[in-house]
Amino acid sequence: MSEHNLAIVILAAGQGTRMKSATPKVLHRLGGRTLLGHVLRSAESLGADLVRVVVRHEREQVAASLDDYPGAIAVDQDEVPGTGRAVQVGLHALPSDFEGDVLVLSGDVPLIEVETFQAMLSEHRARGAAATLLGAHLADPSGYGRVIRGSDGMVERIVEQKDATPEETVVTEINPGVYVFRAPALRGALEQVGTDNAQGEMYLTDVIGILRRGGDTIAGVTAPDAGVALGVNDRVQLGEAARILNQRVVRRWQLAGVTIQDPATTWIDDTATLAQDVTVLPNTHILGATSVSAGATIGPDTSLVDTEVGENATVRRSDATLAVIGRGVNVGPWAYLRAGAELAEGAKAGTFVEIKNSTVGAGSKVPHLSYVGDAEIGEGVNLGAGAITANYDDIAKHRTVVGDHVKTGSHTVMIAPVTLGAGAKTGAGAVVRKDVPPGALAMSVAPQRNLPGWVEKHRSGTAAADAAVEAQGSEKQADGE
Numbered sequence: 001m002s003e004h005n006l007a008i009v010i011l012a013a014g015q016g017t018r019m020k021s022a023t024p025k026v027l028h029r030l031g032g033r034t035l036l037g038h039v040l041r042s043a044e045s046l047g048a049d050l051v052r053v054v055v056r057h058e059r060e061q062v063a064a065s066l067d068d069y070p071g072a073i074a075v076d077q078d079e080v081p082g083t084g085r086a087v088q089v090g091l092h093a094l095p096s097d098f099e100g101d102v103l104v105l106s107g108d109v110p111l112i113e114v115e116t117f118q119a120m121l122s123e124h125r126a127r128g129a130a131a132t133l134l135g136a137h138l139a140d141p142s143g144y145g146r147v148i149r150g151s152d153g154m155v156e157r158i159v160e161q162k163d164a165t166p167e168e169t170v171v172t173e174i175n176p177g178v179y180v181f182r183a184p185a186l187r188g189a190l191e192q193v194g195t196d197n198a199q200g201e202m203y204l205t206d207v208i209g210i211l212r213r214g215g216d217t218i219a220g221v222t223a224p225d226a227g228v229a230l231g232v233n234d235r236v237q238l239g240e241a242a243r244i245l246n247q248r249v250v251r252r253w254q255l256a257g258v259t260i261q262d263p264a265t266t267w268i269d270d271t272a273t274l275a276q277d278v279t280v281l282p283n284t285h286i287l288g289a290t291s292v293s294a295g296a297t298i299g300p301d302t303s304l305v306d307t308e309v310g311e312n313a314t315v316r317r318s319d320a321t322l323a324v325i326g327r328g329v330n331v332g333p334w335a336y337l338r339a340g341a342e343l344a345e346g347a348k349a350g351t352f353v354e355i356k357n358s359t360v361g362a363g364s365k366v367p368h369l370s371y372v373g374d375a376e377i378g379e380g381v382n383l384g385a386g387a388i389t390a391n392y393d394d395i396a397k398h399r400t401v402v403g404d405h406v407k408t409g410s411h412t413v414m415i416a417p418v419t420l421g422a423g424a425k426t427g428a429g430a431v432v433r434k435d436v437p438p439g440a441l442a443m444s445v446a447p448q449r450n451l452p453g454w455v456e457k458h459r460s461g462t463a464a465a466d467a468a469v470e471a472q473g474s475e476k477q478a479d480g481e
Contacts, residue, residue, distance in 0.1 A: 005100030006048045006121070007183070009090035012036055012107030013056035013077040018234040024058040026107035027065055028238055031245045032269030032288055035232055036062070038110035040069045045114045046121075050098070052090040053107070082201030083177070084193045091187060101125070102186055104179045104204070111228035111241055112178065120180050120221045130185040130216035131208060133158070134178040136226035144174035145205055147220070155218040157209035162198040175205065176229040185211060245270065253278075261299075275311075293327075307337070310345070323355075326362075344379075358389075361404065373397075374416065378404035384428070386411040403438065 016025025026036040033041065036053070043051050049071070055062045056077040063074035075093040077086050087104055094102075101124065103117065116134070124132035133155060135147045143161055146168050150156045158175045159168050189207040197203060212218050223229040232238050249270050250263045257276035260266050265282045268274070272290045280286070281299030288306040292298060295312040307320045310327035317333035323341040325331060335349045340357035343349060347360045350367040358372045361379035366372055370383055374391040376399065377383070387408055389400040400414045403422035408414075412426045420426070421438030429444060436442045459465045 004049055006046065006103060007050035007052070007094050007098060007100060008043045008046070008048045008103045008105060009087055010036070010039055010043070010051070010053045010072075010105045010107050011083060011086050011090075011177075012062055013054050013086050014108070015057040016108070016233070019238075020235070024062050025232070027058075027061060028232070030110055030232075030238065030242055031249065032271035033110075034065060035110045036065060036107040037068070038270075039105050039107055040066070040072055042112070042114050042117060043072070043105070044069065046103070046117060048103070050094055052093045054086045054090045080195075080202060082195070082199070083204040084190060084202030084206060087186070087204050088190045088202070091183070091190070094183070099183050102181045102183050104177075104181065106177045106231055108231040108233065109176060109178065109229065110232065111244060112176075112223070113228075116221070116223060116229075117178075120178070123219050123221050124180045127217055127219045129180075129219040130182050130211045132180040132219040132221060133208065134176055134223055134229060135173045135220050136176055136223040136229040137172050138174055138226050139172065141169075141172050141174045144176075146171040147173040147175050149173075149220075154212075155208060155220050156212050158205035160197070160199075160203065160205065174226075176223065177204075177231070178229070179204070181207070185216060189214075266299075302332070318349075375400040375402065375414075377402045378406065378422065380405040382407045384408045384410040384412060384426075388413045389416055390414065391416045 012026045014025060019025045019028065027034045030038065051072040052075045053066060053072055054077050055074050059076065066072045066074055075090050077089050091102065101121065120132050120134060145158050145160045146164055147158055148156050148168060148171065186207065189210040192210050193202050193206045195202055208218055228244060232241050246267055249268045250260055250266055253268060253274050254260055258274045259279045261280065262282035266280055267285045269287045271288060272286045274292045275294040277294050278292050279297045283301045284299035285303040286292065286298065287304065290304045290307045292309040293311040296309050297314045298304065301317040302315050303319045305321040307323045307325065309315065309325045310329060312327060313325050313329045315325060315331040318331050318335040320337035322339035323337035326343050326347065327345045329343045329346065330348045331337065334352050336354040337349065338356035341355040342359045344360060344362040346363045348365040348367060349355055352369050353366050354371045355366065356373040358375040358377065360366060360377045361381060363379055364377050364381040366383045367385065369385045370387040372389050374397050375389045381402055390413055391397050391400065398416035400416045401419040403420055403424065405422060406420050406424050408426040409428035409430060411428060412430045412432065414432045418432055418435055420436045423439045424436045425441045426432060427441065427443035430442050431444045432442050455468050456465045
């Protein structure tokens with residue numbers, strides 16, 4: 001349902017120099033989404049009609065990332081620095097007659113759960129507050145703005161670390177930078193915010209003091225977990241946020257009926273989906289838009305990216321990206337399924353098998369030591385060990401078609417484009433350059449030649465030559481010579 005009285009302004013204009021990266025800070029990825037993507041997803045969950053994202057540094061990249069979130073509109077921050085100015089330009093981008101509530105979020109704070117925002121909105125509206133902020137208590141609040149409360153416990157103002165007095169720096173309640181404002185009160189207060197501070201910026205935090213001095217109510221909600229209310233400013237914090245998010249995701253799936261044998265070594269993106277009675281074994285990564293159906297077993301030592309896994313399939317010690325693994329399929333160990341690999345029901349891709357841009361029919365087997373690229377494999381096929389579809393001629397890729405119930409001998413090489421008809425067979429070591437009719441046997445026949453004495457003559461003095469001489473002597477004795 002849409003929330004017609006709620007607008008959301010997301011601050012995503014910062015440079016993020018501490019990330020030391022060519023990628024804008026808010027576009028670093030966490031659990032399958034960007035930092036900003038997690039915040040936008042929360043905005044969607046709240047049902048706000050109006051979402052404005054304030055951008056500046058690497059503007060084009062950040063704005064382009066909004067394409068996946070219909071309704072989110074990029075707004076450019078101007079030369080005036082500070083979070084106060086960022087919110088002001090976001091507010092100017094809202095309809096001029098909007099008088100509802102404005103939720104201000106930071107694009108680099110991805111872990112606050114929707115329930116916390118809902119609690120803030122409920123408290124804000126219940127108290128008729130002009131502003132409501134999210135506070136958090138830290139044992140070591142160094143570097144963060146402090147929430148200063150009056151003797152009645154109400155929020156009086158927020159002071160930045162660089163502007164705090166010695167008495168204020170001992171306050172442990174910090175300001176993570178999440179607020180709800182009544183739009184008219186916010187507009188008026190921002191007009192009074194200046195840049196007379198240590199940084200020469202328009203501080204959004206000054207709005208709290210301005211509203212409070214005007215007699216308005218400032219409410220506060222305490223974050224249930226201070227750690228998740230903090231922003232991501234460097235790679236250390238990014239890694240810690242990834243750990244926290246992964247713990248949440250793993251726990252969610254466990255409670256939904258998924259067996260995860262070793263949560264500490266299992267990574268599941270927030271964008272992946274798992275059905276009831278899936279089993280996930282240690283050292284497994286289930287990433288991107290991967291979906292795993294009921295009864296499947298994944299792992300150990302397996303990575304799936306944007307891959308579909310059917311019911312009761314098994315994937316062991318393997319890697320798959322953009323693949324489709326059908327019902328009851330057996331993959332691995334040590335298989336590599338690349339983009340476009342599709343295995344139908346009951347198929348098998350065994351040890352050291354690589355499959356790319358190919359379909360493998362129901363019940364067909366590629367058991368071991370094989371490469372299948374740009375191919376259509378029919379039903380009930382068995383490709384012998386070392387099978388290769390030679391799909392590239394140095395200019396273009398070509399396709400191989402293998403009909404139903406074909407059986408190939410070991411080390412068969414199929415030179416594409418080529419078709420093996422239904423029921424055909426190949427001999428061991430066959431190099432198939434021409435189409436094979438249905439039911440035919442394809443062989444590469446060459447007479448075997450043995451050259452007696454070649455090793456003794458050309459490898460004289462080696463262990464092989466000595467062994468050959470000794471063996472020949474033994475054979476002569478056995479023949480009575």
